[in-house]
Amino acid sequence: MKNIRGGEKREPALWEALVTLGFLVAMLAVGIMKYHTDPHVPMLLGTMGAALMALRLGYKWKEIEKSMLDGISKALQSVVILMIIGVLIGVWVDTGVVPTMIYYGLMILKPSYFFVASMLICSITSLATGTSWGTMGTMGVALMGIGLGLGMEPGMTAGAIISGAYFGDKMSPLSDTTNLAPAMAGTDVMSHVRFMILPTSITYGVCLVIFGILGFTQYHGASVDLSAVDEIQKALSGLFTINPVLLLPPVIVIVAVARKMPAIPGITLGILSGGILGLLLQSKCTLGSLFSAGMSGYVAKTGMAEIDSLLQSGGIKNMMFSVSMTIIAMMFGGIMEDTHQFQAIVARLKVFARRPASLVTTTIFTCLLSNILMPEQYISIVVPGRMFSEEYRRQGLSPTTLSNALESSGTVTSALVPWNTCGTFILTTLGVSTMAYGRWAIFNWLMPIVCILLAFAGVTVANTDGVRFCKLKKARSEEGRAADEEEA
Numbered sequence: 001m002k003n004i005r006g007g008e009k010r011e012p013a014l015w016e017a018l019v020t021l022g023f024l025v026a027m028l029a030v031g032i033m034k035y036h037t038d039p040h041v042p043m044l045l046g047t048m049g050a051a052l053m054a055l056r057l058g059y060k061w062k063e064i065e066k067s068m069l070d071g072i073s074k075a076l077q078s079v080v081i082l083m084i085i086g087v088l089i090g091v092w093v094d095t096g097v098v099p100t101m102i103y104y105g106l107m108i109l110k111p112s113y114f115f116v117a118s119m120l121i122c123s124i125t126s127l128a129t130g131t132s133w134g135t136m137g138t139m140g141v142a143l144m145g146i147g148l149g150l151g152m153e154p155g156m157t158a159g160a161i162i163s164g165a166y167f168g169d170k171m172s173p174l175s176d177t178t179n180l181a182p183a184m185a186g187t188d189v190m191s192h193v194r195f196m197i198l199p200t201s202i203t204y205g206v207c208l209v210i211f212g213i214l215g216f217t218q219y220h221g222a223s224v225d226l227s228a229v230d231e232i233q234k235a236l237s238g239l240f241t242i243n244p245v246l247l248l249p250p251v252i253v254i255v256a257v258a259r260k261m262p263a264i265p266g267i268t269l270g271i272l273s274g275g276i277l278g279l280l281l282q283s284k285c286t287l288g289s290l291f292s293a294g295m296s297g298y299v300a301k302t303g304m305a306e307i308d309s310l311l312q313s314g315g316i317k318n319m320m321f322s323v324s325m326t327i328i329a330m331m332f333g334g335i336m337e338d339t340h341q342f343q344a345i346v347a348r349l350k351v352f353a354r355r356p357a358s359l360v361t362t363t364i365f366t367c368l369l370s371n372i373l374m375p376e377q378y379i380s381i382v383v384p385g386r387m388f389s390e391e392y393r394r395q396g397l398s399p400t401t402l403s404n405a406l407e408s409s410g411t412v413t414s415a416l417v418p419w420n421t422c423g424t425f426i427l428t429t430l431g432v433s434t435m436a437y438g439r440w441a442i443f444n445w446l447m448p449i450v451c452i453l454l455a456f457a458g459v460t461v462a463n464t465d466g467v468r469f470c471k472l473k474k475a476r477s478e479e480g481r482a483a484d485e486e487e488a
Contacts, residue, residue, distance in 0.1 A: 008058050009058035010057055011057075012053070012057055012341050012344045014348060016053055016056070016057070017053075017341040017344040019053065020046075020049055021341075021345070023046060024332070027042040027043070027045045027049075028042045028376060032376055032421060038321070039379060040324055040328055043325070046332055047068070047328060047331045050339075050341070054067070054335055067338035067339070068331040068335060070338065071331055071337070072334070074330060074334075075327070075330045077183070078180065078182065078183030078326060081179055081267065082322050082323050084264060084267050084268065084271070085130065085319065086294075086314055086319035087294035088271050088274070089174055089297070089313055090294045090296070090314030090315040091271050092314070093300075093311050094285055094289055095277060095278020095282055096278060096281065097128075099239070099311065100240070100242050100243065101124055101127075101247065103236045103242045104124075104242075106232060112215055113212065114152065115156065115211035115214055118143045118157065118160040118164065119161070119207065120208075122135050122140060122161050122168065123164040123167045123204075126165045126166075126167065126168020126172060127167075127171065127174075127250075128172075129172075129313060130168070130169070132166050133429075135164075135165040136161060136165050136426060136429055139161075140158075143161055144430050154432050155432055155439075156214065158430050158437035159441045162415055162426065162444060163442055163443035164443075166441075170407050170408075170447075171197075173189055173190070173253065173267065177378070177381060177407065177410075179322070180378060181404075183330075184381055184382055184389065184402075184403070185389060185402040186399040187399035188262065188263050190260065190266060194400075195401075195403070198459060199408065199451055202454075203446050206450075207442045207446065232307060235304045235307045239300070241281050243281055246274075246281065249270050256270075271294075294315060294316065295316050296316075297313055297315030297317065298311055298312060298313065329382040336387075342386060346388060346390070346391055349362055356401070356455070357461060359395060360455040361455065363384055363388050363406065364408060364452060367380045367405070368380075370410065371409075372417055377410065377411060377414040377422055380413075380414060381406045381411065384406060384410065385402065397461065397464070398463060398466050400466065401460065401462050405451060408447050408448050408460075412443065412445075412448070415434075416434065417434070458472070
């Protein structure tokens with residue numbers, strides 16, 4: 001089949017695929033590192049580069065355009081979910097659900113368990129808001145001040161804050177990365193979250209133990225000035241009615257996840273339950289304010305810049321950053337897939353990924369490399385996700401195996417790279433360099449290691465039916481024993 005220049009369509013050479021990828025890396029590096037811009041326009045330029053390479057390979061423009069649209073169509077469910085989550089966040093803040101979670105989270109702060117408490121507080125806040133940056137920029141800043149007042153090592157305090165914030169970012173159905181990863185892998189957010197629970201819980205538990213030992217052995221008996229915490233709690237209770245009943249909507253969403261309810265109705269239940277409770281308990285909450293918060297987000301006016309920054313979130317409009325990023329990324333991925341440029345790169349990586357566990361390992365290292373070369377968290381999920389999705393299907397693996405690998409590296413390792421947007425944000429916000437907090441951001445570097453180890457154990461690898469390999473091995477072993485016993 002000839003294109004407008006009369007050429008024949010052909011398979012790309014490895015160097016051609018690498019040129020396309022290299023052009024994307026260059027655009028992102030210039031845009032993000034030099035001009036500190038958002039990744040959208042550099043990513044769009046990278047998409048143009050992929051389209052030009054497709055023309056060189058003999059594809060007509062109509063075919064290229066169809067590839068982009070096909071790529072976008074694969075992420076439409078996630079786009080819808082992102083918008084619904086924008087509504088959920090805005091409603092949950094307006095109705096006092098998020099403030100209540102933060103209020104009670106701050107009550108667990110204890111002197112000898114400062115690091116554990118800091119991690120738990122940031123986990124709760126990040127789970128409630130779906131943003132690690134918002135958590136670090138608000139709760140993190142307050143906790144850094146308390147830690148400095150105690151004379152605690154800043155890197156250690158920052159490590160506990162970052163570990164908790166990224167745990168919530170990784171596990172919250174409200175997080176953009178938690179929705180982006182399954183979109184790239186070809187699964188839904190609820191299945192993705194359920195699959196991550198076991199490996200993430202193991203990593204999180206180890207982190208709590210380590211921070212507990214550090215706090216108890218080094219700071220046992222120390223007194224702490226909780227004035228900053230008191231100010232935050234007073235501001236929250238002054239603006240909202242704090243009531244334990246408001247913890248019910250998050251519980252409903254968690255139960256929906258546990259009972260394998262699809263994402264859209266499960267999140268909608270959270271919106272409806274939060275809205276009803278808000279109308280009953282919050283004097284300032286009206287149907288009009290719920291509509292406004294769902295569309296434009298909640299606008300906080302507590303008089304405290306830190307609290308206003310944390311609560312001023314949500315809304316469909318505020319999710320357009322992630323929605324537009326997803327659309328542009330899928331345009332790039334659609335071209336790279338349909339023109340077999342991704343396949344040309346993956347073909348060379350197959351030598352390292354012949355088995356499911358080694359494929360997970362290769363994916364994790366590719367995400368880390370993406371965070372280093374293309375210093376943006378979103379891109380480290382998008383590019384490896386689209387690059388390896390076909391290979392996961394070919395090996396008969398569930399897309400949740402891929403989405404878990406993407407989140408276990410792409411999301412969390414971004415904070416460990418000084419020139420990554422996440423590393424730069426942490427330095428600016430918490431005032432601690434990557435070199436100082438890196439080893440104490442235990443969750444961020446331990447998570448990919450645990451994922452790899454559990455992949456070889458068959459825990460983070462599942463077949464197309466979603467059954468983990470470890471369960472398959474156990475079932476086969478039991479069948480073998482039963483057969484031996486019957487034969488005997």
